Amino acid sequence: xxxxxxxxxxxxxxxxxxxxxxxxxxxxxxxxxxxxxxxxxxxxxxxxxxxxxxxxxxxxxxxxxxxxxxxxxxxxxxxxxxxxxxxxxxxxxxxxxxxxxxxxxxxxxxxxxxxxxxxxxxxxxxxxxxxxxx
Numbered sequence: 001x002x003x004x005x006x007x008x009x010x011x012x013x014x015x016x017x018x019x020x021x022x023x024x025x026x027x028x029x030x031x032x033x034x035x036x037x038x039x040x041x042x043x044x045x046x047x048x049x050x051x052x053x054x055x056x057x058x059x060x061x062x063x064x065x066x067x068x069x070x071x072x073x074x075x076x077x078x079x080x081x082x083x084x085x086x087x088x089x090x091x092x093x094x095x096x097x098x099x100x101x102x103x104x105x106x107x108x109x110x111x112x113x114x115x116x117x118x119x120x121x122x123x124x125x126x127x128x129x130x131x132x133x134x
Contacts, residue, residue: 025046029044057102058100059118060095060098060113060115061114061115062134065112066111066112067089067110067112068089070109072107073108073113076103076104077103079097079101080097081094081095081099092134093132093134096131100115102115
């Protein structure tokens with residue numbers, strides 16, 4: 001009877017509303033372009049995205065003016081996503097390597113780093129401006 005301890009959790013999961021929504025439509029349309037034409041004509045509506053939760057850890061924002069070049073963020077980053085630019089005493093963040101742990105924002109003495117709610121970060125080029133924060 002190993003299934004019995006899991007039964008209450010199974011019932012909770014069965015009747016709980018999901019944390020995400022079906023985006024951009026409630027059901028998958030047969031044709032995306034046809035669906036977008038219907039949206040343009042007012043015959044269909046897009047499902048709005050779920051808002052990001054409080055304290056969401058998205059893409060890092062860097063405020064260069066507040067940075068003193070202490071390199072504490074470089075030392076604490078577990079994924080080596082931050083490098084110190086010696087000539088300018090500023091940092092470069094490689095977003096494609098970042099694991100969004102927020103340790104750099106916690107250790108920054110001047111508050112020059114903060115986590116935003118941006119999460120749509122997919123890109124085909126790892127060196128694009130979207131994936132490098134300077």
